[in-house]
Amino acid sequence: MISEIGHIALILSLTIALVQGTAPMIGAARGDGQLMAIGKTAALLQFFFISIAFLALMNAYVTSDFSLANVAQNSHSAKPMLYKIAGVWGNHEGSLLLWVLILATFGAAVVFFGGNLPPTLCARVLAVQAFIAVGFLSFTLFTSNPFERLFPVPLDGNGLNPLLQxxxxxxxxxxxxxxxxxxxxxxxxxxxxxxxxxxxxxxxxxxxxxxxxxxxxxxxxxxxxxxxxxxxxxxxxxxxxxxxxxxxxxxxxxxxxxxxxxxxxxxxxxxxxxxxxxxxxxxxxxxxxxxxxxxxxxxxxxxxxxxxxxxxxxxxxxxxxxxxxxxxxxxxxPQLKSGGLFSxxxxxxxxxxxxxxxxxxxxxxxxxxxxxxxxxxxxxxxxxxxxxxxxxxxxxxxxxxxxxxxxxxxxTWKRADLYGVFLRMKFVAILTLLVVAWCLYETWGSTFLGTLGIGLSAWVGIGVLVDMGARVGLFRDRIRVSLSKAMRTPRSIYGMNVAHIGLAFLVAGITASSAWRTEVLRVVQVGETVSVSGYEFVFHGVEKIQGPNYSGERGHFSVNGDTRDAIQLFPENRFYPVQQQPTTEAAIYTSWRGDLYAVLGEPDAQGGWSARLYFNPLVAWIWLGALVMALGGAISLSDRRHRVGAPHRIMSGKANNRVATNV
Amino acid sequence: MMAPKRRRLYLVGGGMTSLGLAVCLVIFAFQDNLVFFYSPSELAKQPLAAEQRIRVGGLVQEGSVVSEGDGLTTRFRITDLSESIAVTYTGILPSLFREGQGVIVQGYLQSPESFVADEVLAKHDENYMPPEVAEALKQSGQWKESRD
Incomplete structure (x- = not known):
C-alpha cells in the first residue's frame, strides 16, 4: 500500500514538473507575475511528492518488502540495517530516484534562498530545472520503475553485491x-x-x-x-x-x-x-x-x-x-557584451x-x-x-x-607587475628549492618525477602560507594588529587559500604514493618476517571466521612486533553465501607517513600463504587533501558576500526594475 | 589596458596553444598506450608481435588451472570454446577467479601459444561476463543464451 502511494506520488511529481516547466516560462515571456509564481509552488510540491516516493521506497527496503521486484533483486532480510537503507540507492532504479530527489531538493532550495532573484530569472531557472526533472522522472517511470511489483513474492531477496556493503x-x-x-x-x-x-x-x-x-x-x-x-x-x-x-x-x-x-x-x-x-x-x-x-x-x-x-x-x-x-x-x-578589460x-x-x-x-x-x-x-x-x-x-x-x-x-586584478610578482615569490621560491633539495637527497636514485611533484606541492603550500602571512602582516605588525587584520580578511580569501592548501596535500599524496610505493608479493610461512621498506611484517597465521552474512579466513600480521607500539594487521578473505561471492578485505594501518597495507592470498601446498604487502607513502594525504579542498569551498560559501542578495538588496532591486522594463 | 581586439587575440592564441599542447600530448600518448583486445580464435588466426601489449579474454578452461611450486605463479588456459591459449600469471589472483569464469588478462605474448599476464581482471559477480568475452564467445559460435 505504501509503495503504491510512493508510485502515485512519483507520477504526480512528473505532471507537476510538466506544469513547472511551461507555466513560469510563458509567464516570464509575457511578464505575467501570477504564471511566474506557479513555478515556486510547483517546485515545492515536486520536492514534497518525490520525498514521499523516496520514503516509500526506503520503507520497502527497511521492512524487506520482497513483493517489490527492485527490493527482491537487491536486498536481503539478513542484511545489516545501514545497508538496507544504503541499498535504496545501491541499484539502478533506486539511484535514479535519489537523483530526482536531489534535483527536487535543489529546486526547492532555489525557491527558499532565491527570494532576491529577479522574478523572471527565478521563474526561468525553475522552468529549466523542471525540464530536467521531466526527463529524469519519465526515464524512471517508463524504463526503470522502482515500484514494480513481483508475483509470486519470493521468500527472500538476492542481496546487495557484497563489494557495495x-x-x-x-x-x-x-x-x-x-x-x-x-x-x-x-x-x-x-x-x-x-x-x-x-x-x-x-x-x-x-x-x-x-x-x-x-x-x-x-x-x-x-x-x-x-x-x-x-x-x-x-x-x-x-x-x-x-x-x-x-x-x-x-x-x-x-x-x-x-x-x-x-x-x-x-x-x-x-x-x-x-x-x-x-x-x-x-x-x-x-x-x-x-x-x-x-x-x-x-x-x-x-x-x-x-x-x-x-x-x-x-x-x-x-x-x-x-x-x-x-x-x-x-x-x-554574441549578444553578451564583455565588460572589464585586462592584460x-x-x-x-x-x-x-x-x-x-x-x-x-x-x-x-x-x-x-x-x-x-x-x-x-x-x-x-x-x-x-x-x-x-x-x-x-x-x-x-x-x-x-x-x-x-x-x-x-x-x-592583482586587471594588470599585474611581473617584476613585482617575481619579487614577492622570491621567498617562496627559495623555500621550495630547499624542499626540492631535501627531497632529492632523501630519494636519490629513484624517479625525478616524484621530486617534481613534491616541489609543486611545496610551492603551492608555501605560497599560500606566505600570502596569508603577508595579508595579516605577520612578524611585521604587532600581534593585535595582525589578529584584527586576520579577522577582517574576507572568508572567500580564506576559502581560496584553504582549498589551495588542500591541493598541495593532494599533489603530495598522489606523487609520493605513486612514485615511492613499495609492493612485496610472496609466500609467507607462519613466524616468517618480511621487510617492506623498513617495516618488518611478521606473519602469525590464519584463522577461520564467521560474520553476520559471510564466512571466511583472517590472517594476522604484526609490524615492528617487539616494540611497544606494535601494529596488528588482520587481512580477510570473505565469502558471501547469498550471492555466492568472495571478497578480499585488505588490512590497512594509516599514519601521516604512509599506509601499511596487507592482502591475504591463497594457501599453498606447504602450509604457506601468498600475501601482498605494501607501504604507500603519504597516501592518506590524498583524501585529506580532497576534504580540505571541500572545506575551502564551504568556508568560501560562508562569506557573507555570497549570501544571495543579503548585502545587495538594493542592487538586486534595481536589477529587478531594469528587467521589468526590458520585458 | 588593451583593446578588446588585442585581448581577444591573446585569448584565442592562448586557447590554441593550450589545445595544441593537449593534442600533441594525446597523439604522443596514444602511440604506445592503446591496448587492443583479442579472442583466442583471433590469436590463432593472426600472429602478433611479441612486444605488443594486448588483452585476451575468454573463459578459464575447466581443469586447466595449475599452481606452480612457488605458490605465486599460476598457469591456466583461456578459451572461447573453439580455440584456447596458455596463460602464466605471477601474483595473487582476484578472489572471483575460478574455472569456467569469464576473465580478461593483460600482458604480452611470449610465443604464439603462450601468454604472460601481468594483470588478471575478474571483477563483479558470478553472473557477470565481460562484454568482450561475450562477443568472443558469440563469434566462435559457442554462445548460449542461457548464460545471460
Whole structure:
C-alpha cells in the first residue's frame, strides 16, 4: 500500500514538473507575475511528492518488502540495517530516484534562498530545472520503475553485491549526485540568462554559491569512491582511470574551471560567454557521466542496467539537452557584451590560463574515455585506454596549473607587475628549492618525477602560507594588529587559500604514493618476517571466521612486533553465501607517513600463504587533501558576500526594475 | 589596458596553444598506450608481435588451472570454446577467479601459444561476463543464451 502511494506520488511529481516547466516560462515571456509564481509552488510540491516516493521506497527496503521486484533483486532480510537503507540507492532504479530527489531538493532550495532573484530569472531557472526533472522522472517511470511489483513474492531477496556493503560506498552515491545534480542549478541559471539575454556581475554572484556547493560535494563524492576502491578492491591503488571514475572526474574538472571563471565574471564582468558555456559543459558532462555509468555501455560494478531501451533514452535526453543548450548558446552568446578589460599578466589572465588547462585536461579525459567506445562502434577493433595514456597526458597539463595556483594569490586584478610578482615569490621560491633539495637527497636514485611533484606541492603550500602571512602582516605588525587584520580578511580569501592548501596535500599524496610505493608479493610461512621498506611484517597465521552474512579466513600480521607500539594487521578473505561471492578485505594501518597495507592470498601446498604487502607513502594525504579542498569551498560559501542578495538588496532591486522594463 | 581586439587575440592564441599542447600530448600518448583486445580464435588466426601489449579474454578452461611450486605463479588456459591459449600469471589472483569464469588478462605474448599476464581482471559477480568475452564467445559460435 505504501509503495503504491510512493508510485502515485512519483507520477504526480512528473505532471507537476510538466506544469513547472511551461507555466513560469510563458509567464516570464509575457511578464505575467501570477504564471511566474506557479513555478515556486510547483517546485515545492515536486520536492514534497518525490520525498514521499523516496520514503516509500526506503520503507520497502527497511521492512524487506520482497513483493517489490527492485527490493527482491537487491536486498536481503539478513542484511545489516545501514545497508538496507544504503541499498535504496545501491541499484539502478533506486539511484535514479535519489537523483530526482536531489534535483527536487535543489529546486526547492532555489525557491527558499532565491527570494532576491529577479522574478523572471527565478521563474526561468525553475522552468529549466523542471525540464530536467521531466526527463529524469519519465526515464524512471517508463524504463526503470522502482515500484514494480513481483508475483509470486519470493521468500527472500538476492542481496546487495557484497563489494557495495561498505560504509564508504553507502555515502558515495549521495555525495556524487549532490555534485552532479548541483551543477544543474548552474546550468539552469546559464540557460535562463541566455533566454533573458543578460549576464552581469549579479548573475555571477547568484551562480557562484550553487557551483561551490556542487563542487564541494562532488569533491567529497569522488574522494569517497577512490577511498573505497583503495581499501575494498585490495589492489593497493586508489585511482585506476577506469571509465566510471573518469565519468565523475570530467564534471569535476569542468566544474573547477567554472568555479574560477565565475569569479572573473563576478569581480570583473568579463568572460561572460565563456562562463555560460562552462556551466552548460559541466552539467552536460554530468549527464554524460550518468549515461556512461547507467546505460550499460561500460560494464563495471556500477552498471546495474544492461537494458538497451534505457541507454537509448538517456542518449536521446543527452542529445536534446546538450544540442538544445549549445544551439541556444550559439544564438545568444554574441549578444553578451564583455565588460572589464585586462592584460595577459593579471589575475584574470591567470584564471583564463587555469580555465584553458582544466578544460584541456577534461577534453583529454573525455577523449580517452570515449575513444574505445567509438572504435568499438565503428567495428575497427576492441581497445582499452589505460593509466599510461592518462599519466602521459595529465602530468604535463597539471604541472603548469599547480605552478599557477602557487602564484595566484599574488597576482592583482586587471594588470599585474611581473617584476613585482617575481619579487614577492622570491621567498617562496627559495623555500621550495630547499624542499626540492631535501627531497632529492632523501630519494636519490629513484624517479625525478616524484621530486617534481613534491616541489609543486611545496610551492603551492608555501605560497599560500606566505600570502596569508603577508595579508595579516605577520612578524611585521604587532600581534593585535595582525589578529584584527586576520579577522577582517574576507572568508572567500580564506576559502581560496584553504582549498589551495588542500591541493598541495593532494599533489603530495598522489606523487609520493605513486612514485615511492613499495609492493612485496610472496609466500609467507607462519613466524616468517618480511621487510617492506623498513617495516618488518611478521606473519602469525590464519584463522577461520564467521560474520553476520559471510564466512571466511583472517590472517594476522604484526609490524615492528617487539616494540611497544606494535601494529596488528588482520587481512580477510570473505565469502558471501547469498550471492555466492568472495571478497578480499585488505588490512590497512594509516599514519601521516604512509599506509601499511596487507592482502591475504591463497594457501599453498606447504602450509604457506601468498600475501601482498605494501607501504604507500603519504597516501592518506590524498583524501585529506580532497576534504580540505571541500572545506575551502564551504568556508568560501560562508562569506557573507555570497549570501544571495543579503548585502545587495538594493542592487538586486534595481536589477529587478531594469528587467521589468526590458520585458 | 588593451583593446578588446588585442585581448581577444591573446585569448584565442592562448586557447590554441593550450589545445595544441593537449593534442600533441594525446597523439604522443596514444602511440604506445592503446591496448587492443583479442579472442583466442583471433590469436590463432593472426600472429602478433611479441612486444605488443594486448588483452585476451575468454573463459578459464575447466581443469586447466595449475599452481606452480612457488605458490605465486599460476598457469591456466583461456578459451572461447573453439580455440584456447596458455596463460602464466605471477601474483595473487582476484578472489572471483575460478574455472569456467569469464576473465580478461593483460600482458604480452611470449610465443604464439603462450601468454604472460601481468594483470588478471575478474571483477563483479558470478553472473557477470565481460562484454568482450561475450562477443568472443558469440563469434566462435559457442554462445548460449542461457548464460545471460
Amino acid at each position: 561498505d560504509p564508504g560506498l553507502a555515502f558515495h552515491p549521495p555525495f556524487l549526485y549532490l555534485g552532479y545534480v548541483g551543477f544543474s542549478i548552474a546550468f539552469s541559471f546559464a540557460i535562463a540568462a541566455l533566454i533573458e539575454g543578460r549576464v552581469d556581475a549579479a548573475w555571477a554572484r547568484w551562480v557562484r554559491p550553487w557551483t561551490l556547493v556542487a563542487w564541494s560535494f562532488l569533491t567529497i563524492g569522488i574522494a569517497l569512491g577512490s577511498w573505497w576502491a583503495y581499501y575494498e578492491l585490495g589492489w593497493g591503488g586508489w585511482w585506476f582511470w577506469d571509465p566510471v571514475e573518469n565519468a565523475s572526474f570530467m564534471p569535476w574538472l569542468a566544474g573547477t574551471a567554472l568555479l574560477h571563471s565565475a569569479i572573473v565574471c563576478e569581480k570583473r564582468d568579463a568572460l561572460k560567454a565563456w562562463t555560460i558555456l562552462l556551466a552548460i559543459v559541466t552539467f552536460s558532462l554530468s549527464l554524460l557521466g550518468t549515461f556512461l555509468v547507467r546505460s550499460g555501455v561500460l560494464t563495471s560494478v556500477h552498471a546495474f542496467a544492461t537494458d538497451p531501451a534505457r541507454g537509448v533514452f538517456i542518449l536521446a535526453f543527452l542529445v536534446v539537452v546538450v544540442g538544445g543548450s549549445l544551439a541556444l548558446f550559439a544564438i545568444r552568446a 595577459p599578466v593579471s589575475r584574470e589572465g591567470g584564471l583564463v590560463l587555469n580555465n584553458l588547462l582544466l578544460t584541456s585536461a577534461a577534453a583529454t579525459v573525455l577523449l580517452g574515455t570515449l575513444y574505445p567506445l567509438f572504435v568499438d562502434a565503428l567495428g575497427i577493433g576492441k581497445i582499452s585506454v589505460g593509466p599510461p595514456y592518462f599519466n602521459t597526458v595529465f602530468i604535463p597539463l597539471m604541472t603548469p596549473l599547480v605552478v599557477l595556483a602557487g602564484i595566484a594569490p599574488v597576482l
